[in-house]
Amino acid sequence: MRKQRQFALGILVVIFSASLMARVFAPAPYARQFRQSPNAPPSRQFLLGTDELGRDRLSRILVGSQVSLLLAPAAALLSTLLAALVGGVAGTLGGWWERLAMGAADLFLSLPWLFLLLTVRAMLPLNVSPLLSVVITFALLGSLGWAAAARVVCAGARGLRTSDFILQARACGCRSLRLLIKHVLPSLKPALYAQFWISIPVFILAEANLGVLGLGVAEPLPSWGNLLRELENYRSLLADPWLLAPLVLMVLVVSCFQIIIPLEDFPS
């Protein structure tokens, strides 16, 4: 198991550093349109071929990973922390606090957040810097995505409220906040890890959908989400398998994230 973890960690480090140094590693400028060779197959000049506008796909994947690898895990972390906070506090305190928090979680699951995102877009200037736009997008995703996990965490915390070791901790005079952080949350790690791991690809894909509304990355910046939209042209997938490169890379990264979390880390 250790070897597997180390290997996965190694892959992640390589991909991370490649993404940070993307503009150095990239064979051609990611935005440059080679208009004489759109949709070209892989060749020495274009290792993964070109897209519809003749832009080098490999460069775009590398630069796109900057956005997706750095911001998506950050947003996932945000949503997991919010879920831990809301769910944990609600489950530990119980009573009306729990009802209020879970009612809020249910509302968060049901409201049409699309309109909030549209409103945010309308409030931003049209010439907003791409960095700001994409940071705001992921911050929004992170702050809206906690509700489902919060419910699961709350149910778990509720179950622990009456368990032996919590009663013992209370008997020793442990205060609620300490109780929460030191004793309750560690037992809820499985749900929190699951939430974190699931959120990364979900947010990467959501960013692409938000690109449709004017949020997310702006042309010519690529992101894995909008590179994956190329796959909608399913017919070419059989003819041009190199189109699957961003998908393969994303599955690899997402799997590595899971492998590095050790199984032994689930305390009783």
Place this chain on the structure above:
Amino acid sequence: MMRRCFQLFLMVCLFLPNLLAQRGGELRFCLRAEPKTFNPVIVTDEPSEIIRYLTGGVLLRVNRQTQQVEPELAVSWKILQQGRKINFKLREGLSFSDGTPFSAEDVAYTIRTLMDPALHSPTADSFRSSAGPVKTTVSGTYRVAITFPAPVAGLERLFDQVAILSSRSPRREMAVLGPFFTAEYRPGAYVLLKRNPYYWKRDENGESLPYLDSIRLEIQQNREIEFLRLERGQIHLIDRLDPEFFDRLAAESPSSVHDAGPSLNSEQMWFDQVPTSPIPAYKKVWFESRNFRRAISESIHREDICRVVYHQHASPAVGPVSPANRFWFNAALKPHPFDPRGALRRLEEEGFRLQGGVLRDRGGHPVEFSLITNSGNKPRELMAAMIQQDLGQLGIRLNVVTLDFSSLIERISQTFDYEACLLGLVNVDLDPNSQMNVWLSSASNHQWNPNQKSPATNWEAEMDRLMRAQASVIDAGKRKAYFDQVQQIVWEEAPFIYLVNTNSLSAASPSLRNVSPIVMLPQTSWNAERLCFASQTARSQP
């Protein structure tokens, strides 16, 4: 003797398929959205228009192929008083799809219903060149006269959009005079049209039309799926085929695809010139400068766009009228050339300077602006990215923002909080009078600066004068002269920067006969009454 028999036998075999080809079968194609109404007088969206075209009987039809007006329900017509009055003599002995007889009373009823001011029908508004009531006079079972408050330019062509309702039928607007009638509607799934047994038209051999038994309009938004269904034989026609699908299908089955040449549609971009818009003052100065707009136009590589985005199924556009509009196109005009050096010279005339790869204006501001366009339109998004690179060569930084359509419309017609916009124009009408509200400075569709109290510039004042002039004369030649001048002004001043005219691409199953795709909509089903299948064993599996 035997030889003659054999020859006769051969001839019969050769012609029999054609003889057998004539009747029956169900045509299937897709509507790209849910139809909003089956009432022909309040039709505004495309799917409802398609249904109206196939089911509605009109007094005069613009033949989509020849672009000429032809008699339909009206045997003859006469325009009087410079376009204020029109007399119709109607065809006798016709009935609606439920048997109710057709007479001039129905025409009067339709016009009264259509022209009801509370209805706000766009079809009615095309007739309303000024306020006032529209009078209909029935003078006999088959004679009717319609009088308008003011002369209407191109009056007869407008009747192509007016489907006649029955004044007496218990089935109200569902009783129709067209080749098909609406038999079934399953919301979200399909609309089924069946042959109108009372349809009056016959072909050259005296056979009653239409040849088809029914038409099934499947409701399908996704174009990939629509294309898939065509390949599988589940549908028979696709209008407005995407260039990418065209190429795919052309490789598999060349006889299925048709490129009818440039359509009437164009893609264009324009700058916000509204004085009260919330954009910075120095940017307003740029957008109001003719040299700036012309420079932008001349730095966009239209040929590249035609090649890369549309796979050569488009051509650089000249102006609001495409060459497909044979009569009204001003053939003296050519598209703005691709001339980055000339563009830079124009900009330098206005005080712009290219320093260190960044273009700056007189005040030292770097030239940077945003271009909004609607999401969900792949070619437009690609075009915006190409324009971004082209302008980048001039040191201009373009920010492309895709918005959902409602947000975009709000910005361009209510808040004016935008800088440049890229959209397409779908032209259904050949007559430029239908574009009156685009060229009049006081109108709402004068997109770059709508609803002006008085014309903001000399050239807009001149365009106002020319448009009013062309609307007030009947003689087509004189009208053309006026409108040619309007096109010339638009070419000079570039309030709209016209990019490309897309081609009319369509696909039709090889099992269909009499398909002749054209430029105007509906491209392949314009002669639905004459479409038929090549053999009775045509695939009719759902």
Place this chain on the structure above:
Amino acid sequence: MWIQRIARNLLVILITVLLGGLLGATLVRVAPGFGVDEQLLDARLSQDSIQALQHSRDAERNILLFYARYLAGVFHGNLGVSHTLGRPVAQLLAERLPVTFYSVGIGLLGGWLLGLALALPAAMYRFKAYDLSSTLLSGLFLCLPSAVLGIVFLFVGGPAPLAIALVVFPKVFRYARNLLLQTYALPHVVTAQAKGLSGARVLLWHVLPPAAPQILALAGVSLSMAFGAAIPIEVIYSSPGIGQLAWLAALGRDLPLLVNLTVLVTVLTLMANTASDLANVACTSQPQ
């Protein structure tokens, strides 16, 4: 006691639904593009018609009044009329709910079966190779955009519910795997296994009870996940269900339709979550 609990829950549901409807309506009202119609770009329209068009949604501009009128209408069974489709909302919902219930129901069931079927062996046997391959498989389906999944499925002729199941199962799998792994590591389970109890007995009597609260909570929220997945899938399959309706309503800023859909989704979410809460209470009050 149970009746009191249920009554209290129903009250909370009612208040939350009313609040949800109002908040949803406010979000739609405040968002850009409200009251704007595509028809404004039709050059044939006269000035009068354009004015009429721009004022056609004036009745909805005051959101509180609109909501009050809407609630009053609900008591008479009138849910309003949709702008985009021109038909009574009640009729639209009645036509389209069965379609979505069917596909979401089957999709959820399939997703859970698949998720649990993959998670149980992972927790029970802990083979490294199995763990790795199941991680890759669920990762693959998590990374595929729903649009791509839907299109590929339609291409091969798969039914929409299966596509929804494939979107739901990775999430169920991940949570279930983690929770079960944790539970299998608990001392009393280890003891039970050491004592030689059969796998099935260990699972049913010693593993599921402690894991039940979180798994039941997951079941409750998976309904929302499935509805979320249903929207793009229904749009691709052109399936006339609630998902497609929600999509059309959002594009057209159709307030009457959107308010009803928000209320509907809130009601269903709350019912699912309340049911799982009650089930939790029922489970945990069993003697250990």
